Amino acid sequence: MRSEYKLIFERSHEGRRAYDLPACDVPSAILEIPDGMRAKEPLKLPELGEVDLVRHYTNLSRRNFGVDNGFYPLGSCTMKYNPKINEELAPMFDDVHPLLDAEMCQGCLALMRDMEGMLCEICGMDAFTLQPAAGAHGELTGLMHIRAYHEHRGDLERKVMIVPDAAHGTNPASAAMAGFKVKEIKSAPDGGVDLDALREAVGPDTAGLMLTNPSTLGLFERNIKEIAKIVHEAGGLLYYDGANLNAIMGIVRPGDMGFDVMHINLHKTFSTPHGGGGPGSGPVGVKKHLIPFMPVPRIAENDDGELFLDYDKPETIGKIKSFYGNFGVIVKAYCYIRSLGAKGLKEASENAVLNANYIMNQLRGVYDIPHDRICMHECVVTPTEDMMANGVHTSDVAKALIDRGYHPPTIYFPLIVHEAMMIEPTESESVETLDEFVEAMKGIADQVKSDPAAIHAAPVTTPVGRPDEVTAARKPIVKYEW
């Protein structure tokens, strides 16, 4: 292995230091740490010179891949570009402490209240809370509303949450976490909800149905009105998983489709950073009948027109996050919404859908399209029978894309499509970028015919080519011994 790829521990040489401080010439403070809790010997830390240390981390950072490096069509994750103006404006709120009196941070409260209002308008809901820390936390919060709703009415038998088999994995996990029993229903051949299966599944024990629309296949759920009717008539509520909201902004609203409660991933739809780029944010929107159960504090206005944090909500599910949510993320998303405006948001969704359909149509004939109809903001393709006869599967195509400079799309999801590759270009990308990606995909398909061994060897441009995923999962080594 080239030394560039060594671990920090492997670079250690006893006695090396990044800097030396002079010996301490004043008495040390005596720490009141009980003997039993004191380390018996110094921590074993890597010892490196400053330049080696700096190079190590600089080189690691250069191997990172993000939307600022290249195309990142990770379906279901909406890896849209994060405009730099968001990052410039958010720090303007850095100096506010969450324990300041409300009268000293009226601007922050106004921003949050405006944000709630804008999300209500985009989604057709009656109220929003900005507290949840990210998407799955939003799901949990939303489901707690459903539970509180049924319990408050004394309807204690509603313990079953229905989840289609095409759902995001977080849906059944959140439902179980919220204390529901999960009932999975199979999808119809077109990937949508099987209405007969749904009719059979609902009953007096139904608490609700969790649904993503567009579905995880990137297809609009055409029967949504009927689905809402079936669930509501059975006495259940409808939960909207907002992961795919990027397809429908300004065009159709979850509230109008019949959903009672929903979450949004600000880091997907509203251009805030994902994962290591910063914390997430998963605002939850509800219809009127669920407002009493919303987390405290709520932002309210007193008779003098001043905003304050209202904790006096006797039926609330309580507090679900410290303070008021990930405020910095909310500021970035607020900035994005205000930059684009109503017209711009609609255009974003339209272009997201256009880009996905463009890719799908350009790949037709080269890859298989299991559900071949107009898609929404993402499309699902699979390797052809011929490719698979050559021993090339979805994971091989993904690995080959890495060598061509792309982050692979989501693979093997949704689970109901065998060998799925889920491609979500987002609205941010130009037609040139899409064309280059399509060429790369076609190039891989060609190479499968001419040189399948090369595809099996990919990636060759990364420090590690094909890690042994099976051994890593069966016999994980989670502690580095040295």
Next chain:
Amino acid sequence: MAPNDRKYTRDHEWVMVEGSIAKMGITVHAAEALGDIVYVELPAVGDETVMGESYCVVESVKASSSVYSAVTGKVVEVNEELDGAPEKLNEDAFANFIAAVEFTEINEDELMNADEYEKFCAEE
């Protein structure tokens, strides 16, 4: 080939009935579709199973999948070997059961014999 000594579900599980005990597992077809299995979340002895509902989760490098029970009853034995050696399901899914259930309910009409199951797989 699917052995003749047991019945099969449309979710690619097998069930072998001996008296009041039903031994259950997944089919070779299911194990192949899952790919390399890395973890089996076994039920515990004493757990209740419900016909058509999940009683076990099988995890591969690709995905994790629920395993559905063909019977309603109480788990009396689990195949502990799978805990340390989940690859046994890849080696021979028909020779390695997941759990044995003392059942109170089974719907034989919903189950397929080996021939029917082979046909079902071919059509799927």
